[in-house]
Amino acid sequence: MALIRRVFKFAFQDVGRNIGMSFMTVFILVLMLLSVNALWSVEILTGEAVHLVKDQINVSIYFTAEAKDDQVTEIQNYLKSFPEVVNLEISNSEAVLESFRERHKLNPEVLGALDELGGNPFGPTIVVKTREPGDYQKIITALDLPEYQNLIEAKSFDEHRDAINNIQNITNRLEKTVLGLSILFAVISFLVIFNTVRVAIQTQRVEIGIKRLVGASNWLIRGPYLIESILFTLLSLVITAIILYFGLHFVDPYLAVVFPSGFSLTNYYFSHILYIAGVQALAVLILTVLSSGLAMRKQLKV
Amino acid sequence: MIKVNGVTKIYSTSSVALRDINLHIKAGEFVSVIGQSGSGKTTLSKLLIAEERPTKGGIQIGDWDISNISAGEVPLLRRQIGMIFQDYKLLPKKTAFENVAFALEVAGESNRRIRQVVPQLLEIVGLTNQATRYPSQLSGGEQQRIAIARSLAHRPKIIVADEPTGNLDSINTEEIIQILKKINEFGTTIMLLTHNRDVVNSLHRRVITLQDGQITLDQSEGKYLI
Numbered sequence: 001m002a003l004i005r006r007v008f009k010f011a012f013q014d015v016g017r018n019i020g021m022s023f024m025t026v027f028i029l030v031l032m033l034l035s036v037n038a039l040w041s042v043e044i045l046t047g048e049a050v051h052l053v054k055d056q057i058n059v060s061i062y063f064t065a066e067a068k069d070d071q072v073t074e075i076q077n078y079l080k081s082f083p084e085v086v087n088l089e090i091s092n093s094e095a096v097l098e099s100f101r102e103r104h105k106l107n108p109e110v111l112g113a114l115d116e117l118g119g120n121p122f123g124p125t126i127v128v129k130t131r132e133p134g135d136y137q138k139i140i141t142a143l144d145l146p147e148y149q150n151l152i153e154a155k156s157f158d159e160h161r162d163a164i165n166n167i168q169n170i171t172n173r174l175e176k177t178v179l180g181l182s183i184l185f186a187v188i189s190f191l192v193i194f195n196t197v198r199v200a201i202q203t204q205r206v207e208i209g210i211k212r213l214v215g216a217s218n219w220l221i222r223g224p225y226l227i228e229s230i231l232f233t234l235l236s237l238v239i240t241a242i243i244l245y246f247g248l249h250f251v252d253p254y255l256a257v258v259f260p261s262g263f264s265l266t267n268y269y270f271s272h273i274l275y276i277a278g279v280q281a282l283a284v285l286i287l288t289v290l291s292s293g294l295a296m297r298k299q300l301k302v
Numbered sequence: 303m304i305k306v307n308g309v310t311k312i313y314s315t316s317s318v319a320l321r322d323i324n325l326h327i328k329a330g331e332f333v334s335v336i337g338q339s340g341s342g343k344t345t346l347s348k349l350l351i352a353e354e355r356p357t358k359g360g361i362q363i364g365d366w367d368i369s370n371i372s373a374g375e376v377p378l379l380r381r382q383i384g385m386i387f388q389d390y391k392l393l394p395k396k397t398a399f400e401n402v403a404f405a406l407e408v409a410g411e412s413n414r415r416i417r418q419v420v421p422q423l424l425e426i427v428g429l430t431n432q433a434t435r436y437p438s439q440l441s442g443g444e445q446q447r448i449a450i451a452r453s454l455a456h457r458p459k460i461i462v463a464d465e466p467t468g469n470l471d472s473i474n475t476e477e478i479i480q481i482l483k484k485i486n487e488f489g490t491t492i493m494l495l496t497h498n499r500d501v502v503n504s505l506h507r508r509v510i511t512l513q514d515g516q517i518t519l520d521q522s523e524g525k526y527l528i
């Protein structure tokens with residue numbers, strides 16, 4: 001118990017008396033964590049954006065007014081048998097007429113033309129959603145059967161493909177930029193860390209040598225450095241979390257404009273906090289423990 | 303107190319530091335080991351605290367055969383022999399008080415005992431007023447006195463001082479030697495490794511001369527002869 005208390009005392013003393021070095025270490029760790037999180041966020045946003053657009057894509061199958069209900073049901077069942085299809089929505093001819101009127105209620109000419117035709121010129125409509133945008137072509141081809149020719153008036157594939165490509169292009173470019181920055185940043189911080197650690201290791205080596213000569217056990221030598229590593233890890237995580245919290249709050253209003261679904265990075269981070277924090281804590285801990293472990297490896301052999 | 307039986311230390315085929323050393327030092331002795339640079343003095347002191355292992359032969363400290371001491375026992379050995387070095391080997395980020403206290407802390411002494419013993423040790427070396435200074439704020443002589451206070455922390459039966467005055471002027475040298483003599487008077491065995499002619503000649507104690515890793519002279523009240 002006294003030993004553990006002493007290990008902690010030495011650790012805190014060491015941090016306090018090397019305050020410049022401690023500050024530097026935490027600073028670098030925070031910068032590293034921030035760039036990792038920037039990359040992570042871009043990744044999440046890309047995924048979300050693509051998902052959003054994919055979600056809006058569908059194929060509409062317009063039936064002629066002559067199409068009978070059981071024929072429509074047959075095609076509906078046929079479509080349901082495709083594993084790619086995730087959702088089918090059917091609107092009967094009245095509903096289609098209703099929504100047509102609704103859409104054009106400010107356009108008396110169109111409504112006039114509709115009245116002139118008399119009756120309901122619309123047939124039912126099926127809206128199909130598939131797992132992947134690439135699947136739509138398959139659905140359209142599948143319906144290209146001669147026996148369906150005079151039942152189906154039109155098949156429209158809302159051309160969201162360009163939108164998806166656009167988003168993917170933009171996010172790819174964004175990802176590359178962030179990745180490039182991160183790499184640049186990683187190189188710089190590696191050099192700084194390398195140098196910091198080298199200097200730290202040099203002083204640590206001298207200290208460890210002296211401590212051994214005075215009769216300190218490995219535990220008392222290793223312990224404080226381990227505690228320091230854990231302390232630096234926790235501190236850098238907390239600081240990163242605080243910066244991230246305010247940063248995300250700053251970004252979220254912009255995201256709300258882009259994502260009408262109400263997607264918020266803050267919420268994302270909060271709902272995945274254990275995973276995100278856990279992975280990063282582990283990574284930083286491994287980094288810090290490894291580097292000071294490296295410093296001690298040679299020294300602790302008796 | 304110290305028995306060295308037929309010890310040879312070979313670092314590598316081109317570097318034979320000690321050859322067949324036989325040495326017997328009794329409790330309470332003040333022994334100087336002299337020899338030119340490279341004659342093997344430091345190697346001998348490293349063997350005594352198990353910083354190096356003998357290639358051949360045996361070493362006994364008290365009744366303890368340390369020739370094949372295990373890694374876990376090394377700290378225990380080092381808490382029984384006080385070591386003093388030419389370059390002091392103080393921890394730079396600890397104050398004078400903390401440096402002395404460290405030797406007690408590693409041995410698991412209670413804080414109460416540390417608060418009680420450290421001031422006594424600082425008083426022995428006359429540095430009570432410098433307790434809160436860091437090594438960089440102390441003169442060479444003062445740093446060495448702190449190192450001596452630290453080596454005394456465990457009330458060791460043996461003190462091994464390797465060139466303790468090597469970096470000091472004659473006044474500080476004299477002071478350090480006086481402190482060592484005082485410690486010896488209280489019964490501690492002292493092994494002083496040096497090539498300071500004046501120090502050895504003024505002591506009128508046993509002198510062992512090392513040459514090329516071999517003992518060439520062992521005088522009970524010796525002079526510096528090489």
Ligand SMILES: Nc1ncnc2c1ncn2[C@@H]1O[C@H](COP(=O)(O)OP(=O)(O)OP(=O)(O)O)[C@@H](O)[C@H]1O
Pocket residue numbers: 313314317318319337338339340341342343344345346497
């Ligand atoms: N780690 C080592 N590896 C190889 N050779 C060594 C090592 N340490 C010492 N030696 C060699 O062993 C011999 C004795 O060295 P030692 O340090 O014991 O001499 P010394 O008497 O203490 O000298 P000085 O008065 O200069 O301190 C020297 O020839 C030295 O080169």
Ligand SMILES: [Mg+2]
Pocket residue numbers: 343344345464465
């Ligand atoms: Mg030497």
